[in-house]
Amino acid sequence: MKRNHLAVIVAGLMSAATIGAGAASADDYTTLLIDPNFVFDTVQYSGGAPTPAPGGQPGAARVFTHNDGRFITDTVWVLPDAAAATAAAAAAQSTAGIANPKTEPVQVGTGGTFISGTSADGSQSLGLLTFTQGNAASAISFTGPANDPPDATLATDLGQAQAALITSRMGG
Amino acid sequence: MRRIAMAIATAGVIAGSLTGVPTASAASTNNITPPPAPVAPFPTPIITALDCYGTTGPAGCGPGWVWRNGWRGPACYVC
Numbered sequence: 247m248k249r250n251h252l253a254v255i256v257a258g259l260m261s262a263a264t265i266g267a268g269a270a271s272a273d274d275y276t277t278l279l280i281d282p283n284f285v286f287d288t289v290q291y292s293g294g295a296p297t298p299a300p301g302g303q304p305g306a307a308r309v310f311t312h313n314d315g316r317f318i319t320d321t322v323w324v325l326p327d328a329a330a331a332t333a334a335a336a337a338a339q340s341t342a343g344i345a346n347p348k349t350e351p352v353q354v355g356t357g358g359t360f361i362s363g364t365s366a367d368g369s370q371s372l373g374l375l376t377f378t379q380g381n382a383a384s385a386i387s388f389t390g391p392a393n394d395p396p397d398a399t400l401a402t403d404l405g406q407a408q409a410a411l412i413t414s415r416m417g418g
Numbered sequence: 419m420r421r422i423a424m425a426i427a428t429a430g431v432i433a434g435s436l437t438g439v440p441t442a443s444a445a446s447t448n449n450i451t452p453p454p455a456p457v458a459p460f461p462t463p464i465i466t467a468l469d470c471y472g473t474t475g476p477a478g479c480g481p482g483w484v485w486r487n488g489w490r491g492p493a494c495y496v497c
Contacts, residue, residue, distance in 0.1 A: 283491075286489070286490040286491050286493075287490075287491070288490065288491025288492070288493075289491070290487065290491040290492070291491075312489075313487075314487060316489070388489070390489065394488055394489070396489055400489050400490065
């Protein structure tokens with residue numbers, strides 16, 4: 247049911263982003279970031295201040311903290327070409343620091359990959375979704391309680407909304 | 419007199435034929451296929467409770483699901 251609302255969600259985000267587009271600079275990529283509250287139809291997440299140019303690359307990142315402490319970090323890079331985007335997604339995977347990783351492909355963008363596992367000490371569950379969409383790369387990380395790990399379906403739902411938003415804002 | 423003798427003879431023949439009836443019935447009983455041994459109607463079902471609450475949960479989640487706050491916010495999640 248919620249998936250059926252994806253188009254409506256993205257359209258709503260587009261409208262909200264367009265309202266403020268006049269004040270945003272050409273390098274303001276914060277409008278590319280997906281809000282999990284919209285995707286999951288909840289108000290449990292509080293978004294922090296967006297971080298421009300994460301890792302020194304053009305793009306934006308934002309942390310969304312659940313009221314129980316778990317959080318989702320959404321990062322989008324806008325790079326010169328698709329090859330650079332693929333390299334950025336690979337770099338995000340290699341630096342994720344996920345112990346006991348389980349990697350699986352997901353139907354998100356190009357090269358959608360979801361890695362799940364735990365923190366090094368096993369006290370937290372971790373997940374990382376990476377994909378590219380044209381010359382954009384996205385990494386969505388999940389950090390939560392050890393007994394409630396994020397799964398591929400969750401990541402796919404959020405990732406597909408993120409990919410749709412990128413496509414809507416930047417074109418196919 | 420002759421008629422009386424005939425009646426007695428006829429009665430004797432009839433009585434003689436009836437004498438063997440029970441024996442014949444007992445012999446034929448041995449040829450009937452015995453009824454099948456009784457079989458248990460169904461094996462005892464193994465029932466596994468799917469719902470954490472044992473019901474459909476306080477929020478009407480289906481069996482095997484439970485209402486809690488998780489990654490998707492408050493929703494029905496698999497037990």
